[in-house]
Structures are given as structure tokens and as C-alpha cells.
Amino acid sequence: xxxxxxxxxxxxxxxxxxxxxxxxxxxxxxxxxxxxxxxxxxxxxxxxxxxxxxxxxxxxxxxxxxxxxxxxxxxxxxxxxxxxxxxxxxxxxxxxxxxxxxxxxxxxxxxxxxxxxxxxxxxxxxxxxxxxxxxxxxxxxxxxxxx
Amino acid sequence: xxxxxxxxxxxxxxxxxxxxxxxxxxxxxxxxxxxxxxxxxxxxxxxxxxxxxxxxxxxxxxxxxxxxxxxxxxxxxxxxxxxxxxxxxxxxxxxxxxxxxxxxxxxxxxxxxxxxxxxxxxxxxxxxxxxxxxxxxxxxxxxxxxxxxxxxxxxxxxxxxxxxxxxxxxxxxxxxxxxxxxxxxxxxxxxxxxxxxxxxxxxxxxxxxxxxxxxxxxxxxxxxxxxxxxxxxxxxxxxxxxxxxxxxxxxxxxxxxxxxxxxxxxxxxxxxxxxxxxxxxxxxxxxxxxxxxxxxxxxxxxxxxxxxxxxxxxxxxxxxxxxxxxxxxxxxxxxxxxxxxxxxxxxxxxxxxxxxxxxxxxxxxxxxxxxxxxxxxxxxxxxxxxxxxxxxxxxxxxxxxxxxxxxxxxxxxxxxxxxxxxxxxxxxxxxxxxxxxxxxxxxxxxxxxxxxxxxxxxxxxxxxxxxxxxxx
Numbered sequence: 001x002x003x004x005x006x007x008x009x010x011x012x013x014x015x016x017x018x019x020x021x022x023x024x025x026x027x028x029x030x031x032x033x034x035x036x037x038x039x040x041x042x043x044x045x046x047x048x049x050x051x052x053x054x055x056x057x058x059x060x061x062x063x064x065x066x067x068x069x070x071x072x073x074x075x076x077x078x079x080x081x082x083x084x085x086x087x088x089x090x091x092x093x094x095x096x097x098x099x100x101x102x103x104x105x106x107x108x109x110x111x112x113x114x115x116x117x118x119x120x121x122x123x124x125x126x127x128x129x130x131x132x133x134x135x136x137x138x139x140x141x142x143x144x145x146x147x
Numbered sequence: 148x149x150x151x152x153x154x155x156x157x158x159x160x161x162x163x164x165x166x167x168x169x170x171x172x173x174x175x176x177x178x179x180x181x182x183x184x185x186x187x188x189x190x191x192x193x194x195x196x197x198x199x200x201x202x203x204x205x206x207x208x209x210x211x212x213x214x215x216x217x218x219x220x221x222x223x224x225x226x227x228x229x230x231x232x233x234x235x236x237x238x239x240x241x242x243x244x245x246x247x248x249x250x251x252x253x254x255x256x257x258x259x260x261x262x263x264x265x266x267x268x269x270x271x272x273x274x275x276x277x278x279x280x281x282x283x284x285x286x287x288x289x290x291x292x293x294x295x296x297x298x299x300x301x302x303x304x305x306x307x308x309x310x311x312x313x314x315x316x317x318x319x320x321x322x323x324x325x326x327x328x329x330x331x332x333x334x335x336x337x338x339x340x341x342x343x344x345x346x347x348x349x350x351x352x353x354x355x356x357x358x359x360x361x362x363x364x365x366x367x368x369x370x371x372x373x374x375x376x377x378x379x380x381x382x383x384x385x386x387x388x389x390x391x392x393x394x395x396x397x398x399x400x401x402x403x404x405x406x407x408x409x410x411x412x413x414x415x416x417x418x419x420x421x422x423x424x425x426x427x428x429x430x431x432x433x434x435x436x437x438x439x440x441x442x443x444x445x446x447x448x449x450x451x452x453x454x455x456x457x458x459x460x461x462x463x464x465x466x467x468x469x470x471x472x473x474x475x476x477x478x479x480x481x482x483x484x485x486x487x488x489x490x491x492x493x494x495x496x497x498x499x500x501x502x503x504x505x506x507x508x509x510x511x512x513x514x515x516x517x518x519x520x521x522x523x524x525x526x527x528x529x530x531x532x533x534x535x536x537x538x539x540x541x542x543x544x545x546x547x548x549x550x551x552x553x554x555x556x557x558x559x560x561x562x563x564x565x566x567x568x569x570x571x572x573x574x575x576x577x578x579x580x581x582x583x584x585x586x587x588x589x590x591x592x593x594x595x596x597x598x599x600x601x602x603x604x605x606x607x608x609x610x611x612x613x614x615x616x617x618x619x
Contacts, residue, residue: 049375
């Protein structure tokens with residue numbers, strides 16, 4: 001049976017919730033923008049189509065909830081998930097799942113420095129691949145072969 | 148494959164095993180159709196951003212979790228499979244691993260002598276280099292010095308790489324989502340072009356959902372289309388089927404297709420080599436992200452006896468942020484020390500098998516836990532890492548927030564006994580005449596050694612058996 005296309009973008013409510021959740025994890029300072037300042041909610045389109053349906057539904061529900069919850073409640077939720085080591089099993093397992101889900105989305109968006117907002121330079125990440133040099137070397141090798 | 152003709156063989160999964168088998172079968176004159184759930188990329192099109200690499204090249208949009216969320220399972224979903232996203236470490240199994248495989252499965256070819264010609268061929272098919280110390284970064288220096296201070300033995304790594312051109316300022320961390328200078332010897336560049344030259348057909352973005360064995364053929368049904376789009380079902384028919392979708396893929400596909408009946412071992416004996424990244428924070432910059440990502444492996448007989456190994460690894464900022472515990476300003480401050488982090492990973496040779504299941508909705512369930520022995524192996528490795536960091540001047544130690552499962556093995560164990568195995572020593576599904584497998588899903592237990600080279604070697608052996616069966 002043909003499958004339906006999955007949602008690619010957040011609703012404005014979900015986007016507001018993601019920004020509020022993200023700011024708890026990454027509040028920003030003089031060197032780094034906060035999550036919401038980095039303007040990343042539109043980039044969820046790079047993740048949503050690839051997620052499992054069940055994960056995507058849970059995540060969108062969480063974002064909707066975060067749009068309406070008071071800030072202290074969102075902070076308590078994040079702290080609870082981050083404190084999974086203090087909980088007994090199987091509660092700890094549920095908290096680990098929430099922790100990985102929340103951190104996975106927020107940190108993937110933010111630390112990829114998608115808009116070149118100075119996030120990578122601020123933490124000293126400057127890894128590169130010199131593709132131009134490689135392609136030039138291939139060209140030279142091809143020219144030498146032709147001769 | 149010519150138009151309107153049926154292929155001789157359908158290969159499901161274009162990873163290390165699938166493409167090695169396809170190359171061999173195509174070279175022997177068989178028509179091969181290769182179906183892969185992931186996309187097909189090349190050096191110009193591999194994802195650049197970390198978020199895109201995770202989303203586009205792995206199942207679940209990055210990670211899948213086991214039932215208690217203690218392990219983040221990284222399951223490649225791309226033409227080339229694990230050979231695109233791994234660190235390309237290429238080690239033969241030692242006598243310990245091969246003896247354990249033979250004793251567990253009853254399969255005689257798991258011996259150094261019997262495997263040697265296939266290892267030779269697998270190595271001949273790719274460029275192999277020992278990672279040079281000339282460009283090693285501070286993370287590697289710390290690893291080496293820490294081993295030296297504590298009397299541990301390490302050894303240089305052998306990688307499947309052609310030329311990483313470090314003199315151009317390249318950093319291998321950028322190639323974790325596909326090598327942009329074709330140095331990494333993925334099967335997408337070493338096996339697929341040869342298979343296609345010999346007539347094989349590759350179709351990407353096909354998620355196979357059902358396999359059926361009929362008296363004279365196999366039928367394969369899949370959903371065709373890129374993630375997020377409306378995907379349409381399509382069916383293919385061939386004489387034989389090679390399952391090369393990995394431990395989770397093969398197990399769940401066979402279970403979903405009803406092959407669990409009469410095969411009690413299907414989905415069982417699942418291993419992952421749980422890996423735990425640990426960090427040391429140093430005053431001076433470490434820049435673990437620059438240059439070769441790894442230079443050394445642990446080669447300590449004591450570690451091997453205790454059931455773990457250590458690797459000097461690292462990861463991009465998003466992954467490190469996920470692993471650093473906590474949130475808010477404190478976490479943010481730690482991320483600012485990204486360039487001051489050294490990293491050593493303990494990789495556990497797990498003894499407690501997990502199980503792959505499929506629920507009523509057809510969703511894959513991954514049951515996998517560490518038992519007391521596995522936890523003690525992890526702790527022994529973590530203790531050695533602490534010794535390494537503390538003897539080299541680390542100011543703070545951080546234990547990663549999650550375990551990682553990257554070497555996904557078992558679920559369709561090879562063996563003679565139908566009650567305890569799924570695939571017979573001729574690489575055919577027990578009770579089947581047309582369905583074969585030779586990827587990591589056939590491993591009967593965890594070897595404690597990187598599996599890539601052995602998957603390639605076993606696949607070469609399997610290709611001979613499948614080609615011979617096709618000629619009958």
C-alpha cells in the first residue's frame with residue numbers, strides 16, 4: 001500500500017515550543033547565541049522526514065506542550081530527563097529515552113552551525129576537507145595520462 | 148540485467164556484504180539486482196552538515212534505541228552501508244574470536260588457516276594503509292602517552308584508505324558521513340562500480356518490506372521513494388535472494404515475512420560491541436577533531452582477556468553535545484572546551500545476547516541489555532581510561548551520557564544446529580533453497596574486534612557457494 005508523505009515542517013505552535021525547549025538547553029551567552037537566536041526551527045525540515053513515525057509524533061507532541069507549559073515546567077522536564085542516573089529502572093529507561101530525544105534534536109540543530117552563526121568558531125571547530133586540492137590533483141593526473 | 152528479464156539474484160542491502168557478494172556474482176555471469184533502503188551519494192553529494200549526515204545516512208533519522216534506551220543504535224542506511232560511515236578499521240579476527248565462532252557454530256571454516264585466502268582476497272580488493280604518525284593530533288599523543296605511562300600495549304591502526312592528503316589540511320572527522328576525496332575504501336567505490344560494469348543493477352531508496360520463497364523463485368516487495376515522500380510498493384522476482392541488510396534488517400525482515408516459524412533462533416544472539424566515549428579535559432588545546440581521527444588501537448593482551456578494547460576516537464560537535472551530560476549554561480560552558488577535550492572509547496566484547504523482535508504493527512523492537520559480566524568489562528575499560536587521562540594531565544574526567552551500538556551483529560547466526568542457528572554453513576537459510584546471507588547478522592557471537600574485514604571475507608566465501616548453487 002502506498003505510504004502518505006510525512007510532515008516536513010513544524011506548525012508555528014510547535015516551532016515556538018521548540019524554541020522554548022531549546023533555550024533551556026542552550027541559553028546562550030556573550031560568545032554563543034541562544035537556541036532561539038540561532039533561528040533554527042525552520043531547519044526541522046532536515047530531520048522530520050527521516051524520523052520514525054512514532055518518534056516524530058512523540059516529538060511534535062512534546063513541542064506542542066512546550067509552547068504552552070510555563071518555563072519552570074519545561075526546565076523541570078529537562079532536568080528530570082537529564083537526571084536519569086538518579087532514577088531506578090525502569091523509570092530511568094523512560095527518562096533516558098526523553099533525554100536522548102530532547103538532546104538529539106536540539107543539539108543536532110544547534111551545533112551543526114547551519115547558518116554559520118559563529119557557533120563552530122566559538123568552540124574551536126575548524127575541521128575541513130580540501131576538496132578543491134583533491135579535484136585539482138585528479139585533473140592534473142588525468143591530463144598527464146592523456147599525454 | 149537486460150530489460151524485461153528476471154535477475155538471477157536479488158541482493159537486499161548495499162553495504163559491505165551485499166556489494167562484495169554482488170561484485171563476485173556479477174563477475175561470475177549472474178544477473179544481479181541490488182536494492183538498498185538508503186540513498187546513493189558520491190564524493191560531491193555526501194551531506195556536509197552533521198545534522199544532515201545523521202538524518203540522511205542512518206535509520207531512524209540518526210539513532211534508534213533499544214527498549215530501555217541504554218544504547219543508541221547507529222544503523223547505516225546508505226549505498227555502501229557501514230563502509231561509508233565507519234572509521235574503516237580493518238583487522239583480521241584473532242584465534243580467540245575464530246575459535247569461539249567455530250566452537251559456538253560448529254562451522255569448520257572459522258579458523259585462521261581456512262579464512263586466510265578470503266582475508267587475502269578481501270584485502271586485495273581495497274587499499275590498506277597503516278595510519279601515519281606524522282600527522283597525529285594531540286588526542287592520539289595523549290592516548291599513546293597514557294598507554295606508555297600505564298604499561299598498556301597499543302598498536303598503529305590499519306585503515307581502508309587510499310590517500311587522506313593530510314598535507315592539504317584534511318580532517319577525517321569530516322568524512323564520517325562519507326569521504327569527500329574518495330580515500331575511504333567504501334564498497335560504494337571499490338565494489339559497486341565493478342558490479343555495475345559486469346551488468347548488476349543498483350536501485351537506491353527501496354525499503355524492502357516482504358520476502359517470499361516460492362517453489363521456483365523468490366519474490367521481494369518494497370516501498371520505493373525517498374524519505375518523507377509518498378512511497379509506492381513494487382515487487383521483484385528472481386531465482387535467488389541474498390539478504391545483506393545487517394543484523395537488525397535481516398532479522399526483522401525475515402520475522403515480518405513469517406520466517407520465524409520453525410526457526411527459533413531467528414532474531415536471537417544479537418550483539419553490538421557497546422561503546423562508551425569518555426572525555427578528559429585538558430588546559431592546552433587537544434584539537435581531537437583535526438587530522439587523522441584515530442591513530443592507535445589497544446593491543447593489550449590483558450584488555451583482550453578482560454573483554455574490552457580502547458580506541459582513540461572523537462566526534463563532531465552535535466554528537467559530543469549529545470554525550471556530554473547535563474544542560475543549560477554548564478553544558479554550554481563545557482562545549483566551549485570542545486577543542487580541549489581528549490576522548491578514549493571503551494568497546495565491550497558483549498556476552499549477553501540481545502534479541503530482535505517485530506511487534507504487531509510490524510515495528511522493529513531491539514531488546515539488548517548488559518549483564519553483570521558486560522558491566523564489569525565496561526568498568527574495567529573505564530578504569531584504564533581514567534588511568535590514561537590522569538597520567539597525562541587531564542583536569543576533569545567526563546563519562547559519556549549514552550552507550551553506542553555501532554557493530555550490529557547476529558540475529559541470523561550461522562551454524563549446523565537448526566535450533567540454535569538460522570543460516571547453514573553454506574550460507575543458506577535453514578529450510579530454504581533460495582535465500583542466503585553472509586553479513587554481520589550471521590555472526591554467532593561478538594568477536595571483540597572490528598567486524599568489517601571479516602564481513603567482506605565471509606561474503607567472498609559465500610559468493611562462491613551462492614554462485615555454485617545457482618549453476619546447479
